[in-house]
Structure formats: C-alpha cells, structure tokens
Amino acid sequence: MADVNERYSLIARSIxxxxxxMVLTMVPAGLIMIRIGGGSLQNQLFDFHRSVGIVLMVLTVLRLxxxxTHPPxxxxxxxxxxxKFAAKATHVFLYGFLLVNPFLGWLATSAYGAKISVFGLFTMPEIIAKDRVLSEQxxxxxxxLGLLFTAAVLMHIGAALYHGLIRRDGVLSRMI
Known part of the structure; x- marks a missing residue:
C-alpha cells in the first residue's frame, strides 16, 4: 500500500x-472585460487576460x-x-483546458485582428488571417469552455475541501 499522505514536491506544489x-485572477477578469463598456479598463483587462492565458498555457506544458517524470x-x-474516476477525469479536463482554451483564445484573437502582448514583454505571432466571423465563433x-472550466475548478476546490475538512484522508494536505 502506497503512502497516500506523501506530499507533492515543492516544484509541483509551487506550479x-x-x-x-493565475486562474483565480484571469477568469474574473475575463468575465468582467466582456461585460463592461469599451475604454482603458476593458483594454487593460483584455491585455491581462490574454497575457495570463499565454503564461498558463506554457506553465501547463511544463507542469505536464x-x-x-514525477507522478503523484x-x-x-x-x-x-x-x-477516483471523477478526480482523474477532472484533472484531465483541467490540464486539457489549460492547453486548449488559451490556444483557442490566441487563435480567436488572431482572427479578430488584435495583437497579444504578453505583459508588454513580447508580442505573440498571429496564427490565422483576419476573419471576424470566424473570430466570433x-x-x-x-x-x-471557460464556463465549463470554471465549473470544473469549483468542483476541484469543493472536492479538495471535502477531503481536507470532512474526510480528513490526507488528500488535501498533499498539496498544501
């Protein structure tokens, strides 16, 4: 029987x-930016949302x-x-989302004709020709996908709290 109380490594916990x-700041920024009128705040939220999305995509590749090489x-x-099935399925979805949806946002932004400046450090290349109809789709x-992701994140948090506060089976403490 393996030690289920074995903690994740410092690198895994940090990532x-x-x-x-990043997710807990990017998702609200995304929801707010599409609901407020145009202007500098909306532009700042778009820049932040896009920048964090690109960083999350790269961070997820590194995390995977x-x-x-370091299985939990x-x-x-x-x-x-x-x-166990729900936990594994949720993790697969979360990892998949963190790869696919930022790429989809990059694709949509390219089709819209906008640039993605990642925290003002560099600009992502456009990966598709301008096509506003495709961009909207x-x-x-x-x-x-973002709304589904938010639901999965809430489920993940709820399950972690359930295991940490109710079951007290060591699952949550492995990541803290």
Whole structure:
C-alpha cells in the first residue's frame, strides 16, 4: 500500500498554486472585460487576460512534463472508485483546458485582428488571417469552455475541501 499522505514536491506544489492564483485572477477578469463598456479598463483587462492565458498555457506544458517524470502518490484505497474516476477525469479536463482554451483564445484573437502582448514583454505571432466571423465563433467556444472550466475548478476546490475538512484522508494536505 502506497503512502497516500506523501506530499507533492515543492516544484509541483509551487506550479499548482501559481496556476491556481493565475486562474483565480484571469477568469474574473475575463468575465468582467466582456461585460463592461469599451475604454482603458476593458483594454487593460483584455491585455491581462490574454497575457495570463499565454503564461498558463506554457506553465501547463511544463507542469505536464514534470508530472510525467514525477507522478503523484495514489489516491487512498478507501476512496470510492467513482471518486477516483471523477478526480482523474477532472484533472484531465483541467490540464486539457489549460492547453486548449488559451490556444483557442490566441487563435480567436488572431482572427479578430488584435495583437497579444504578453505583459508588454513580447508580442505573440498571429496564427490565422483576419476573419471576424470566424473570430466570433471561436470566442463563443472559448467562452463556453471557460464556463465549463470554471465549473470544473469549483468542483476541484469543493472536492479538495471535502477531503481536507470532512474526510480528513490526507488528500488535501498533499498539496498544501
């Protein structure tokens, strides 16, 4: 029986919490930016949202590479099979989203004809020709995926709190 109380490495925990911080700032910025009128605040939110999205995409590639070489300890044997499945499925979705949706946002932004300046340090290349109709379609998909992602993040947080506060089975403490 493996030690389910084995903590994630400092690198894994750091990447996890950096990702969490970025997601918990980027998602609200994205929701606000599409609901306020044009102007400098909206432009700043778009720049922030796009910059964080690009950084998250790169960070996720690094995180997946690290995870492949440093697998986490198994979940507790006492955890029902459906919860183990849900945990794995949620993680697959979260990782997939953090790769696909920022790329989709980059694609949609390129089709819109806008530039993505990553925190003013460099500008991402355009990856598709300007096409406003396609851009609108891609942004709609980006939004729907973002809402699904938000639901998955809330489920992930709820499950972590359940395991840490109610079950007290060591699952949450591995990442803290």
């Amino acid at each position: 996890h919490w950096l990702t969490a911080l 590479a690290y995870r492949l 300890a198994p979940l507790p044997d006492s955890m029902p099979g459906w919860q 891609l942004f709609q998909i980006h939004l729907v």
